[in-house]
Amino acid sequence: MPSKRVEEVQAAGEERSKRHERAQRILDAAANLIQRWGYKKTTIDDIARLAGVAKGTIYLHWKTREDLFTALLLRESMEASVDILERINNDPKGMFLSNLMKHGMYVIMTRPLAKALFIRDVEVLGELVRSGQEDIGLISQQKMIAGKGMLELLRSKGMLRTDQSIAIQMKMYNAIFMGFMTVNQYLPDELQLSLEESTESLAESIRLTLEPDKTVAPQVLQEVKATWDQLVQQMNKLLNERLQREIEV
Amino acid sequence: MPSKRVEEVQAAGEERSKRHERAQRILDAAANLIQRWGYKKTTIDDIARLAGVAKGTIYLHWKTREDLFTALLLRESMEASVDILERINNDPKGMFLSNLMKHGMYVIMTRPLAKALFIRDVEVLGELVRSGQEDIGLISQQKMIAGKGMLELLRSKGMLRTDQSIAIQMKMYNAIFMGFMTVNQYLPDELQLSLEESTESLAESIRLTLEPDKTVAPQVLQEVKATWDQLVQQMNKLLNERLQREIEV
DNA sequence: AGTTGACTATTTAAGTTAAATTGGTCAATA
DNA sequence: TATTGACCAATTTAACTTAAATAGTCAACT
Numbered sequence: 346m347p348s349k350r351v352e353e354v355q356a357a358g359e360e361r362s363k364r365h366e367r368a369q370r371i372l373d374a375a376a377n378l379i380q381r382w383g384y385k386k387t388t389i390d391d392i393a394r395l396a397g398v399a400k401g402t403i404y405l406h407w408k409t410r411e412d413l414f415t416a417l418l419l420r421e422s423m424e425a426s427v428d429i430l431e432r433i434n435n436d437p438k439g440m441f442l443s444n445l446m447k448h449g450m451y452v453i454m455t456r457p458l459a460k461a462l463f464i465r466d467v468e469v470l471g472e473l474v475r476s477g478q479e480d481i482g483l484i485s486q487q488k489m490i491a492g493k494g495m496l497e498l499l500r501s502k503g504m505l506r507t508d509q510s511i512a513i514q515m516k517m518y519n520a521i522f523m524g525f526m527t528v529n530q531y532l533p534d535e536l537q538l539s540l541e542e543s544t545e546s547l548a549e550s551i552r553l554t555l556e557p558d559k560t561v562a563p564q565v566l567q568e569v570k571a572t573w574d575q576l577v578q579q580m581n582k583l584l585n586e587r588l589q590r591e592i593e594v
Numbered sequence: 595m596p597s598k599r600v601e602e603v604q605a606a607g608e609e610r611s612k613r614h615e616r617a618q619r620i621l622d623a624a625a626n627l628i629q630r631w632g633y634k635k636t637t638i639d640d641i642a643r644l645a646g647v648a649k650g651t652i653y654l655h656w657k658t659r660e661d662l663f664t665a666l667l668l669r670e671s672m673e674a675s676v677d678i679l680e681r682i683n684n685d686p687k688g689m690f691l692s693n694l695m696k697h698g699m700y701v702i703m704t705r706p707l708a709k710a711l712f713i714r715d716v717e718v719l720g721e722l723v724r725s726g727q728e729d730i731g732l733i734s735q736q737k738m739i740a741g742k743g744m745l746e747l748l749r750s751k752g753m754l755r756t757d758q759s760i761a762i763q764m765k766m767y768n769a770i771f772m773g774f775m776t777v778n779q780y781l782p783d784e785l786q787l788s789l790e791e792s793t794e795s796l797a798e799s800i801r802l803t804l805e806p807d808k809t810v811a812p813q814v815l816q817e818v819k820a821t822w823d824q825l826v827q828q829m830n831k832l833l834n835e836r837l838q839r840e841i842e843v
Numbered sequence: 844a845g846t847t848g849a850c851t852a853t854t855t856a857a858g859t860t861a862a863a864t865t866g867g868t869c870a871a872t873a
Numbered sequence: 874t875a876t877t878g879a880c881c882a883a884t885t886t887a888a889c890t891t892a893a894a895t896a897g898t899c900a901a902c903t
Binding site for chain 2: 517553
């Protein structure tokens with residue numbers, strides 16, 4: 346009886362999607378509360394109440410409180426990555442390192458949780474700053490978006506200087522990036538940068554210090570994009586599997 | 595009786611210098627202890643013991659504990675400034691913004707207290723981070739070494755780009771500077787920068803993003819230095835007076 | 844005179860205990 | 874069978890007490 350089989354599969358599918366939707370709702374609640382009260386002070390009871398489920402339900406999804414928040418941070422990282430990738434894809438010159446960084450900064454700065462994760466905000470993340478470093482912390486994403494492989498690709502296509510070593514270049518763009526991410530907190534009011542100024546200035550700094558002057562043929566740009574897309578898709582697949590596991594338990 | 599007058603003056607002079615030397619000793623002790631235990635946990639008793647004076651003596655120099663530490667931070671700022679100025683003077687190309695920043699970074703990074711002051715290290719400075727911002731915090735020094743006036747001078751001599759606004763340039767070098775000052779704490783081991791790498795990379799970044807390519811005649815460099823020296827001397831005089839006042843009562 | 848350190852009024856830290864909260868479980872329920 | 878929320882042990886917080894430490898003073902001493 347194939348119809349029976351189909352119905353079963355459909356039912357199971359519906360159920361899986363309801364389950365998934367509920368997990369998302371719980372994570373939404375957790376995201377909301379962690380931004381308001383910080384990790385330390387957001388309790389499972391609060392999350393359950395805000396998500397409209399019973400406390401026990403949360404433990405049907407994650408074994409411990411920490412697991413829940415780990416999943417939340419992983420989801421945030423993934424979503425931010427998707428945003429960044431999308432902005433890069435919509436930018437004809439998105440493949441330049443300067444623009445990769447610009448889009449990265451824009452997205453991270455406009456997502457409070459991603460920002461907290463990136464700058465290791467203890468006020469928000471509490472003890473999680475420790476756990477969420479290498480593993481979750483947008484770092485694997487950064488490696489993907491502008492890792493060593495990417496730099497090599499850009500260099501081979503004349504989109505990055507070759508009179509500096511790759512190692513130094515990585516250190517430089519990290520320093521400059523973090524600089525623009527965090528200066529404002531050290532600057533007096535009259536020198537505060539708006540988000541627009543920050544991202545544009547960041548892009549210009551990266552461009553001037555790491556990219557050569559020569560123009561790049563649209564043809565080449567296309568090639569780079571193609572290669573990069575493969576790279577990203579590969580990584581994305583791995584990360585998505587990880588995400589599923591993390592959220593569903 | 596002139597001889598009497600002379601003796602009196604000498605005696606007063608000796609006394610003043612002894613007094614001054616004692617004040618320095620007390621500040622040395624405070625500097626030592628604040629680095630070891632942080633502001634919150636270094637007590638006046640400790641300082642007195644380490645400086646070899648009685649507690650009451652300290653109150654002959656400063657009205658409150660906070661005044662003492664304010665004087666300490668001011669002294670540190672001044673000494674760091676002197677170091678920086680000296681390095682700049684010994685560098686034939688010291689007048690380039692990239693090198694001003696390089697020397698600034700080197701000195702600040704090699705002086706634990708100056709560094710703590712600059713990056714607003716709460717562990718070391720405790721509540722002092724608040725008080726020591728605009729007023730003490732190397733910021734007035736920075737304004738001197740690379741303030742708006744300096745940038746205007748450099749621009750007029752072709753040593754700075756003129757296709758960016760001064761305001762943006764100030765923001766950029768601040769961001770880049772802070773970036774190189776603080777990246778290491780966000781970077782994994784394999785990307786850590788040594789002090790040499792940091793200062794050199796900082797200089798290169800600043801040079802590439804803010805300085806034009808064209809070479810500058812030694813003649814011009816000399817002119818800039820002369821003008822700058824005046825500017826610095828003026829400021830230094832003011833600051834020194836301030837320092838004297840701060841240390842003596 | 845300049846310097847000291849015992850002294851005091853406060854602040855901070857440590858200790859104690861009770862109450863409240865929390866993460867996690869599981870028998871009852873829909 | 875999937876979900877719930879009363880329940881529990883363990884932990885955290887809060888309130889309170891007590892002891893120790895501290896900043897600043899000042900009479901006594903050099």
